[in-house]
Amino acid sequence: METDWSVVIDYMPALLAGAKTTIYITVLGLVGGLLLGTIAGLMRAYGGSVLNAIAFAYIELIRGTPIVVQVMFLYFALPVLADIRIDPMSAAVLAIVVNAGAYIAEIVRGAFLSIGKGLSEAGLAIGLPHWKVLLYIVGPLAFRRLIPPLGNQFIVSLKDTSLFIVIGVGELTRTGQEIMASNFRAVEIWSAVAVIYLIMTGSLTLVLRTIERRMKIL
Amino acid sequence: MSIIQFRQTSKHFGALKVLDRVDLTIDEGEVVVLIGPSGSGKSTLLRCINGLETITGGDLIVDGLSVKGGARQLREIRQEAGMVFQQFNLFPQLTALENVAFGPRKVRGLSRAEAQETAIDLLDKVGLAEKANHYPAELSGGQQQRVAIARALAVKPKVMLFDEPTSALDPELKQEVLNVMRRLAAEGMTMVVVTHEMAFAKQVGTRLIFMEHGKIAVDGNPREVIDTPPNARLKDFLQHVE
Ligand SMILES: Nc1ncnc2c1ncn2[C@@H]1O[C@H](COP(=O)(O)OP(=O)(O)OP(=O)(O)O)[C@@H](O)[C@H]1O
Ligand SMILES: [Mg+2]
Numbered sequence: 001m002e003t004d005w006s007v008v009i010d011y012m013p014a015l016l017a018g019a020k021t022t023i024y025i026t027v028l029g030l031v032g033g034l035l036l037g038t039i040a041g042l043m044r045a046y047g048g049s050v051l052n053a054i055a056f057a058y059i060e061l062i063r064g065t066p067i068v069v070q071v072m073f074l075y076f077a078l079p080v081l082a083d084i085r086i087d088p089m090s091a092a093v094l095a096i097v098v099n100a101g102a103y104i105a106e107i108v109r110g111a112f113l114s115i116g117k118g119l120s121e122a123g124l125a126i127g128l129p130h131w132k133v134l135l136y137i138v139g140p141l142a143f144r145r146l147i148p149p150l151g152n153q154f155i156v157s158l159k160d161t162s163l164f165i166v167i168g169v170g171e172l173t174r175t176g177q178e179i180m181a182s183n184f185r186a187v188e189i190w191s192a193v194a195v196i197y198l199i200m201t202g203s204l205t206l207v208l209r210t211i212e213r214r215m216k217i218l
Numbered sequence: 219m220s221i222i223q224f225r226q227t228s229k230h231f232g233a234l235k236v237l238d239r240v241d242l243t244i245d246e247g248e249v250v251v252l253i254g255p256s257g258s259g260k261s262t263l264l265r266c267i268n269g270l271e272t273i274t275g276g277d278l279i280v281d282g283l284s285v286k287g288g289a290r291q292l293r294e295i296r297q298e299a300g301m302v303f304q305q306f307n308l309f310p311q312l313t314a315l316e317n318v319a320f321g322p323r324k325v326r327g328l329s330r331a332e333a334q335e336t337a338i339d340l341l342d343k344v345g346l347a348e349k350a351n352h353y354p355a356e357l358s359g360g361q362q363q364r365v366a367i368a369r370a371l372a373v374k375p376k377v378m379l380f381d382e383p384t385s386a387l388d389p390e391l392k393q394e395v396l397n398v399m400r401r402l403a404a405e406g407m408t409m410v411v412v413t414h415e416m417a418f419a420k421q422v423g424t425r426l427i428f429m430e431h432g433k434i435a436v437d438g439n440p441r442e443v444i445d446t447p448p449n450a451r452l453k454d455f456l457q458h459v460e
Binding site: 116118119121122123126127128129136137140141 | 270294296303305311324372
């Protein structure tokens with residue numbers, strides 16, 4: 001068997017365009033997922049029984065089903081059910097938002113509840129309203145504990161975008177597949193794809209390590 | 219002038235009755251020392267005053283306001299009744315100075331400069347001016363507790379509530395905290411103190427309350443009550459504490 005690594009160079013522009021799409025879906029999806037996850041996590045931790053139940057149902061629904069099924073549902077079933085048509089790209093971003101949101105919700109809830117009750121009481125005892133206690137005291141402490149598990153979730157979500165091959169989004173894995181279909185250079189192309197994923201996840205890890213080192217866990 | 223009034227106040231945790239129709243009036247300037255066996259309801263009584271526990275029966279008036287008057291009224295009460303905890307509970311991400319300036323700034327709405335000035339004065343008062351820029355983790359237990367006292371005072375309360383402020387401290391560190399409390403009492407601060415420091419109770423207390431099973435069993439002058447306990451269980455308890 002002979003390999004010809006020059007094909008990697010030939011197809012690099014196409015692969016990088018795929019990687020760009022992967023990054024685009026991941027970043028947009030995680031921004032939305034962070035927002036949704038924070039809200040759902042705080043609803044779980046501090047909401048009354050109704051808010052808590054809503055967040056709980058959402059989290060269980062998402063964690064209990066595969067992300068491929070979720071994106072298929074968004075892309076193929078939603079148009080039938082609600083007459084909403086969305087393009088593959090929006091379906092992909094939305095799938096990450098909804099999926100990462102559920103996992104981030106549990107991370108946020110855990111981090112907030114891990115901050116000792118005594119600190120909240122000290123805040124309340126000087127006359128702060130509850131929301132200010134969360135914003136100024138518990139929040140900043142919880143944030144520090146959030147970073148390691150959040151980093152994990154970011155990497156999982158980045159890799160999950162490869163599953164959107166099923167709805168034909170031109171991200172990195174899909175691009176690799178298309179190149180393969182035209183030249184059958186499996187070793188070269190899939191090696192290149194793997195290395196590009198590693199570079200992306202590696203950079204993410206590096207950024208998170210730096211943030212972590214800057215912030216002491218208290 | 220009364221500042222705290224328990225009126226047939228009860229507190230239940232589920233089926234467990236922790237405060238049983240307590241009647242108690244505390245006047246301005248009093249230093250009330252609260253003692254009693256573990257589980258008798260001392261902490262709960264203290265925490266009902268600033269609404270960290272919600273009373274389940276009767277009423278409780280603090281500085282003219284009922285603790286049952288809703289969230290906003292409760293925040294007003296909390297500004298008038300500062301609390302010091304056994305475990306200090308300083309905000310670990312803030313320096314000593316920031317801990318003390320936090321209340322004036324976020325609760326009383328002072329400017330940053332004004333809040334800092336208040337904080338520096340108070341740290342000086344508890345003898346920790348030179349530790350202003352240290353984080354809680356860099357301070358001894360006694361120093362942390364003195365910062366915690368300054369933090370509570372910074373909101374300018376009319377009453378100070380202490381829940382076993384020296385129990386978590388080594389013997390040699392207890393005195394520096396007790397000295398701050400002595401000075402506070404000498405300035406006329408109204409104080410309610412849960413403690414097992416009987417020397418402090420005799421020297422500083424104007425009133426001693428012995429609690430048992432959620433009720434006030436003995437209420438009297440500290441010296442008299444400690445030297446000649448009016449009931450056998452208090453006598454027993456005092457022997458245990460010594
Ligand atoms: N949040 C709670 N939920 C259920 N029971 C509680 C709660 N807080 C206190 N209790 C119970 O109420 C009773 C009185 O507790 P409290 O803390 O007031 O006692 P204490 O006199 O301060 O005791 P100690 O000297 O051990 O601090 C105890 O039986 C305790 O187990
Ligand atoms: Mg107690």
